[in-house]
Amino acid sequence: MALDARVVAAAPACYLTGFRRLLETLGPQDFEQNLFGQITAGLDHSDYVLMRAPRPVLIMAATQDFFDIQGAWNLFREGKRVYGRLGFPERVELVEADTKHDLAIEMREASARWFRRWLAGRDDAWQEPAFEILRESEILCTPEGDVLRQPGARSFFELIAAVAAPFTAERQRFWQESPRPAALAKVRELARIRPxxxxxxxxxxxxxxxxxxxxxxxxxxxxxxxxxxxxxxxxxxxxxxxxxxxxxxxxxxxxxxxxxxxxxxxxxxxxxxxxxxxxxxxxxxxxxxxxxxxxxxxxxxxxxxxxxxxxxxxxxxxxxxxxxxxxxxxxxxxxxxxxxxxxxxxxxxxxxxxxxxxxxxxxxxxxxxxxxxxxxxxxxxxxxxxxxxxxxxxxxxxxxxxxxxxxxxxxxxxxxxxxxxxxxxxx
CATH class of the missing domain: 3.40.50.1820 (Alpha/Beta hydrolase fold, catalytic domain)
Incomplete structure (x- = not known):
């Protein structure tokens, strides 16, 4: 959403709250949400919205979510102010559903209306119709429902091991070619250990x-x-x-x-x-x-x-x-x-x-x-x-x-x- 210019309109759900409220409440969560050094670098949740300004963003939040609702409103206020200074205050909005951590119907309808407005030019009150839920067998994208069972598939762990495989030779060369004080200085730098x-x-x-x-x-x-x-x-x-x-x-x-x-x-x-x-x-x-x-x-x-x-x-x-x-x-x-x-x-x-x-x-x-x-x-x-x-x-x-x-x-x-x-x- 923040970096891909192909994303014309976005509607992130049940996450954006800001690091202050996140760390004051439940603490950091799943690791894909964390970038090394991002707090020190000043990259907060609100910046994911601001980096794409003035492209449209609908912030979807849940009142009872474990991601703090007050943080979502603080983030929205910051986004609204910046989008307003750019001359497009209507391109950032917030919807709050009185539910728990879930893509509730209020969010589904709000996001559909948002995308209809910005992608199709239709500003209407679309409502989700009644529909029959597909059986599990009908929604599988692979024959067995597991991509790791497909020929040539590799797990995340295998991918990481493959990326790291060349490091063994790199380390050996580093320690062979570096004076010991210089090598240990690099250790100190990486581990952030002061003298x-x-x-x-x-x-x-x-x-x-x-x-x-x-x-x-x-x-x-x-x-x-x-x-x-x-x-x-x-x-x-x-x-x-x-x-x-x-x-x-x-x-x-x-x-x-x-x-x-x-x-x-x-x-x-x-x-x-x-x-x-x-x-x-x-x-x-x-x-x-x-x-x-x-x-x-x-x-x-x-x-x-x-x-x-x-x-x-x-x-x-x-x-x-x-x-x-x-x-x-x-x-x-x-x-x-x-x-x-x-x-x-x-x-x-x-x-x-x-x-x-x-x-x-x-x-x-x-x-x-x-x-x-x-x-x-x-x-x-x-x-x-x-x-x-x-x-x-x-x-x-x-x-x-x-x-x-x-x-x-x-x-x-x-x-x-x-x-x-x-x-x-x-x-």
């Missing part, structure tokens, strides 16, 4: 303590000047610490913090451990993990999509959290020395980015049940919880194994790497 010196420092606020035998557990809240707030637990050994570990788990800091659990065991063995909830994990997780047909999507897919709309990546934001936490922990509790880093599951990919981009911060890196390669994600139709792990445009320049290759083998442990469906790879 450590540009990250605002964290401060901590105490929130109570708990004693478990010789281990002291402190509840902390980490904050920075940009408004980032991360809950954390600090496990202190009874005697002098033998090292410091920053522990990041996809299920949050509590996942391994129970009595007799792994974090307590590390502290009893002499390590000081800071377990942190990264953005969207632990206490910061948005809702529960979905079930049913939504099960492949993580609870933070909307946060990841907002980051995408802003031209950012949730993985990159979490990487910045890790870098700032590691710097704070090193200065606060480890006499400025590098810290050991553990990232599990969804926290593993930002941990890998952090270790590759600022290796001086980390004495060692351990990745547990972390995605082995992004190539798996685009090579299969079955993935699970991967949206928060993605970095827009990355596969033209780097994949996760490229980051692994930058780290010394004696400083990196890959424990039970997983495929795109979250299954441990068989050896």
């Amino acid at each position: 450590l010196a540009e990250l605002p420092p964290f401060t901590s606020t105490a929130g109570g303590t708990l004693q478990r035998g010789p281990v002291r557990i402190e509840k902390l809240t980490l904050r920075n000047a940009e408004g980032t707030v991360l809950p954390a637990l600090l496990f202190r050994p009874a005697n002098t610490s033998t090292g410091f570990r920053l522990h990041l788990h996809e299920d949050g800091k509590q996942a391994e913090a129970g009595p007799g659990g792994p974090l307590e065991a590390l502290a009893r063995a002499g390590e000081t451990v800071l377990a942190v909830d990264l953005r969207g994990l632990g206490e910061l997780q948005r809702g529960k993990r979905p079930a049913g047909f939504k099960a492949p999507f993580e609870p933070n897919w909307k946060s990841a999509t907002v980051a995408y709309l802003l031209g950012q990546s949730l993985a990159g934001m979490r990487t910045e959290d890790i870098l700032a936490c590691a710097r704070f922990a090193s200065d606060q509790w480890n006499e400025g020395r590098p810290v050991h880093l553990t990232g599990r599951g969804e926290a593993g990919i930002p941990a890998l980015h952090a270790a590759a981009l600022e290796p001086q911060l980390f004495a060692s890196t351990r990745l547990e049940r972390t995605l082995r390669t992004w190539t798996d994600v685009i090579s299969t139709s079955r993935t699970r919880n991967q949206q928060a792990n993605t970095v827009y445009g990355a596969l033209r320049f780097y994949d996760l194994p490229d980051l692994v290759a930058t780290l010394p083998g004696n400083e990196l442990v890959l424990h039970e790497p997983v495929d795109a469906a979250g299954q441990v790879e068989k050896k």
Whole structure:
């Protein structure tokens, strides 16, 4: 509608509302509705109407739609004002049907009248007649009703894999021909990860303590000047610490913090451990993990999509959290020395980015049940919880194994790497 000059008149239904109301209400929706960085670039829903001005547009909205009706009216008002300045105020209108998300009869009749006016030059009150609904067999466009059953058909997943196939050679050439600092600078650029010196420092606020035998557990809240707030637990050994570990788990800091659990065991063995909830994990997780047909999507897919709309990546934001936490922990509790880093599951990919981009911060890196390669994600139709792990445009320049290759083998442990469906790879 916005870009194709062949569309003389248009009547978009049950979607246009504007990003402000969309994000204030139900949040971002299906991914075909989202363009990378479009909010940062200033492209809002109203611009789809304004880009085609003064060609006719009928905005069709439903009062009870989950796409906010007030946003539709705000958008219409903007369109009406611009079309009026162009001298064609009658070429943009709005119809509101008191229904839910559906192409109700009010919309069907309104759109038919709109098209009759602008395409046929007939301005009348056309009404939808009674008609017999066709049987399913009568409306099939293919013999079996499924285009994928046709000879030569390829699925969306196959098309994506075909597009990405040349990237493997491109990546290899990029890493062979680029000095490592330049290659890592490209990683930083794509993932939108600022240099450590540009990250605002964290401060901590105490929130109570708990004693478990010789281990002291402190509840902390980490904050920075940009408004980032991360809950954390600090496990202190009874005697002098033998090292410091920053522990990041996809299920949050509590996942391994129970009595007799792994974090307590590390502290009893002499390590000081800071377990942190990264953005969207632990206490910061948005809702529960979905079930049913939504099960492949993580609870933070909307946060990841907002980051995408802003031209950012949730993985990159979490990487910045890790870098700032590691710097704070090193200065606060480890006499400025590098810290050991553990990232599990969804926290593993930002941990890998952090270790590759600022290796001086980390004495060692351990990745547990972390995605082995992004190539798996685009090579299969079955993935699970991967949206928060993605970095827009990355596969033209780097994949996760490229980051692994930058780290010394004696400083990196890959424990039970997983495929795109979250299954441990068989050896």
